[in-house]
Amino acid sequence: MKNFALIGAAGYIAPRHMRAIKDTGNHLAVAYDINDSVGIIDSISPQSEFFTEFERFQEHAQQLRRNPARALDYVAICSPNYLHHPHITAGLRLGADVICEKPLVPTPELLDELALVERETGKRVFNILQLRHHEAILKLRDKVATAPTDTKFDVELTYITSRGKWYMESWKGDPRKSFGVATNIGVHFYDMLHFIFGKLQRNVVHYSAESKAAGYLEYERARVRWFLSIDANDLPDDIKGKKPTYRSIDISGEQLEFSEGFTDLHTTSYREILAGRGYGLADARHCIETVNVIRTAKIAPPGADAHPYVQRLLA
Template sequence: MKNFALIGAAGYIAPRHMHAIKDTGNRLAVAYDVNDSVGIIDSISPESEFFTEFERFLEHGYKLKRDVATALNYVSVCTPNYLHHSHIAAGLRLGCDVICEKPLVPTPEMLDELAAVEKETGKRVFNILQLRHHAAILKLRDTVAAASKDTKFDVELTYITSRGKWYAESWKGDPRKSFGIATNIGVHFYDMLHFIFGKLQQNVVHYSGESKAAGYLEYEHARVRWFLSIDANDLPDEVKGKKSTYRNIDISGEQLEFSEGFTDLHTTSYKEILAGRGYGLDDARHCIETVNVIRTAKIAVMGADAHPYAKRLRT
């Protein structure tokens, strides 16, 4: 049984980590969040210590190190994007391996800094890249691998996940903290595309706004037109009023259906990490480089490579 700490216990994704810790036969020893809306802990790990001040959380972690039976083995990070780097580094310096949500950090330079802290501490950072464990995606990856080496699939990726007015008032609506729409809701798709189709060869941005972004990515084995949005007005007419989310990935005329099968992917990720097969800094680098370029790129003129939804927008 390993001892875990959880940073960001009040967040949306935290319960998946709590369940993953429990379901892999491990113990959530201590949790931290500036907010105290963490009643979910009672149904998963009611004996866990909890702090709302980071200094007290850290001090408790150092005290636990005095006894090998209580010392923390892992720190799981579920905090807002802009805090990931500092919380990962703190976990490493506590003498723990660290498991962190996406996006790991916003820039390749920050990845390099974490690699330096890994070297200093002898501990490792693991990124939750759960789509790499999804059965439908693994099947598609095998299909692409079996195709001839010069094959390039035509891919159209559309992801619209409606968000209310609260979003703009939260850290997610502040690009200094979330790093923008493409990073916040798109990073796992970019990792998925790289995982399936190989190295990125071209990265073009056609639109970038507060609520949506669009562009073109070319990989070794795919040409991808993508559109991401949190604006309900972008939902297709056949979906409006019925669903708040629309996810569509068309691959050379065939739909990739992966709306199901997400329930246990965090637990699967934890099992892989605990077995020594987790995804580390080098695995995360490709998608971090991708979103870093998207955030800083000049807007390109839309052509045939633009997503159909993007063509309806003004740059």
């Protein structure tokens, strides 16, 4: 049984980490969040210590180090994006390996900094890249790998996940903290595209606003037109008022169906990490480089390589 700490216990994704810790037979020793809306802990790990001040959390973790049986083995991080880097560093310096949500950090330079701290502490950082464990994604990857090597697939990725007015009032609506909508809701899709289609060769941005973004990515094995949005007005007319989310990945005329199968992917990710097969800094680099370019790129005039929704926005 491994001892875990959880930073960001009141966040949306934190319960998946709590359940993954429990379902893999491990112990959530201590949790931290500046907010105290963490009653979910009672149904998963009611004996866990909990702190709302980071200094008290850190001091408690240091005290645990004095007893090898109680010392932290892992620190899981679900805090806001802009806090990932300092929280990862703190976890490593507590003598624990770290499991962190996406995006790991906003820039490749901060990945390099984390690599230095890994070397200094002898501990590892693992990124939750759960789509790499999804059955439909793995089947598509195999299909692409067995296609003729000169085949380049045409992909249209559309992801609209409606968010209310609260979103812009939260840290997620502040690009200094979330690093923008393409990073916050899209980073795992860019990792998925790299995982399936290989190295990125071209990265063009056609539209960028606080609630949506669009562009073109060309990989070794695919040409991808993408559109991401949190604006309900972008939903297709036939699902407006019926569903808050629309996810479509069209691959050379065929739809990739992966609306199901997400329930246990965090637990699968934890099992792989605990078995020594987790995804580390090198695995996260490609999607971090991709979103870093998207955030800083100049907007290009939309042409034939633009997502169909872009023309509708500009009309």
